[in-house]
Every structure is written in structure tokens, then in C-alpha cells.
Amino acid sequence: MITRPKSLKEVAERSTSLTEFGLNLRDWLHQLRRASSRAQVLAAVADEPPRLRARFAQGRAADAWLAAYAEYLAQKVRRAAPAWSFAPGRIALDPVFDESSDSPLLRALALAHAPAAFKRRNLFTPSVDLPLRLRAGRPAKTLDEKRKTNAERQRRFRKARAAELALLRKQSPRNRATAGTR
Numbered sequence: 001m002i003t004r005p006k007s008l009k010e011v012a013e014r015s016t017s018l019t020e021f022g023l024n025l026r027d028w029l030h031q032l033r034r035a036s037s038r039a040q041v042l043a044a045v046a047d048e049p050p051r052l053r054a055r056f057a058q059g060r061a062a063d064a065w066l067a068a069y070a071e072y073l074a075q076k077v078r079r080a081a082p083a084w085s086f087a088p089g090r091i092a093l094d095p096v097f098d099e100s101s102d103s104p105l106l107r108a109l110a111l112a113h114a115p116a117a118f119k120r121r122n123l124f125t126p127s128v129d130l131p132l133r134l135r136a137g138r139p140a141k142t143l144d145e146k147r148k149t150n151a152e153r154q155r156r157f158r159k160a161r162a163a164e165l166a167l168l169r170k171q172s173p174r175n176r177a178t179a180g181t182r
Contacts, residue, residue: 004031008066012049018058025065033131037139038077041132045070048084064092064121071117076132081117091121098125 004027005011011028015021028044035041049066052059067090074081084090097110110124118125141149 004028006031007044007047007049008070009047009049012052012062012066015052015055015062017056018062021052021056021062021065025069029129029131032073033133034140035132036135038079038134040139041073041077041134042079045073045085046082048082051089053089060089061092061096061123063090064096064123066090068115068118068121068123071120072115072128072130073132075117076130077134092123094122096123 005014005024006028008028011021011024014024032041032044035044049063052062052066056062067085067087070085071081074085097107106126107124109126113126114124115128118128
């Protein structure tokens with residue numbers, strides 16, 4: 001079973017062409033929907049992705065997209081963007097418009113409405129697909145994590161009860177003697 005990339009680093013590691021990059025980035029955005037805390041979001045952008053400019057012709061633009069998403073996400077969760085996202089090589093040489101911005105009107109909208117994190121890297125898109133919905137409280141746990149937590153809780157409970165029972169038996173020798181005569 002193929003899993004979706006969980007970080008921008010994984011997106012870059014799995015990409016050998018611009019088409020693959022686009023698919024991996026889209027999969028990563030779907031995976032990002034599961035993030036429920038700032039820590040999970042920051043973990044998805046923390047590690048520096050390998051440079052893509054040497055892997056395929058449009059790799060420099062892909063590097064810019066990675067940096068733009070990292071900075072934009074950090075802004076959304078009100079944290080500092082990772083230092084790697086400001087590296088000089090993570091800027092597209094020529095303006096890059098979203099594939100949906102083919103008409104002059106859509107290009108004008110992209111120029112006007114692209115977030116600063118994208119404009120700074122010469123990337124223009126009328127909207128950013130960012131399915132981020134952080135929830136208050138603790139981050140969501142997987143079913144496996146819940147099972148492990150519950151099993152550990154049961155072990156602690158049983159150990160505590162066994163210790164209490166041993167202590168009671170030790171403190172009450174008369175109870176042991178009377179229990180043996182019955």
C-alpha cells in the first residue's frame with residue numbers, strides 16, 4: 001500500500017518530474033487535513049526537502065512551491081517559518097502562474113490575491129488549497145495509539161491493585177489465619 005507523504009521533505013524525495021511533484025504535493029495536502037495541532041503542522045514542514053532543480057527541468061519552481069507552502073503554513077499557525085524556506089535557491093526565476101490561471105482575468109486575480117509567501121517566490125495563484133482545521137485541545141490519536149495507551153493504563157491499574165492486595169495481606173496476619181481454618 002502506498003502511503004501519502006507526511007512532510008514536504010517526503011514530497012521532494014518522491015518526486016522525479018513536475019507531474020509527480022504535483023501529485024505528491026496534492027497528496028501531502030490531503031494528508032495535512034489530518035493534522036490537529038500546531039506541532040503536527042510544524043513537523044510537516046520542519047525538515048528541509050532536498051533540492052529538485054537538479055532532478056527535472058522545472059525543479060527550481062518546485063523548490064519555490066515547497067518553500068512557499070512552508071512559510072504560508074507557519075504563518076497560518078502563527079509560528080516562525082523554517083529557515084530553509086528563505087534560502088536564495090528557493091525562488092522561481094520566472095513568474096509561475098497556477099495552471100488554472102490561463103486566462104488574462106485569472107492571471108490578474110492571481111497577481112492581486114496570491115499570498116505574500118508565494119509572491120515573494122515569484123509564484124502566483126488566485127487561491128491556496130490549504131485544508132487546515134486545527135482543533136482545540138489535545139491532538140487526535142490514531143486507533144493504534146489509543147490501544148497502546150489503554151493497555152498501559154490497564155497494566156498500571158492491575159499492578160497498583162496487586163500491590164494494594166499484597167500490602168493488605170501482609171498487614172493482616174490474623175485474616176490469613178482465620179481464612180485457613182474455614
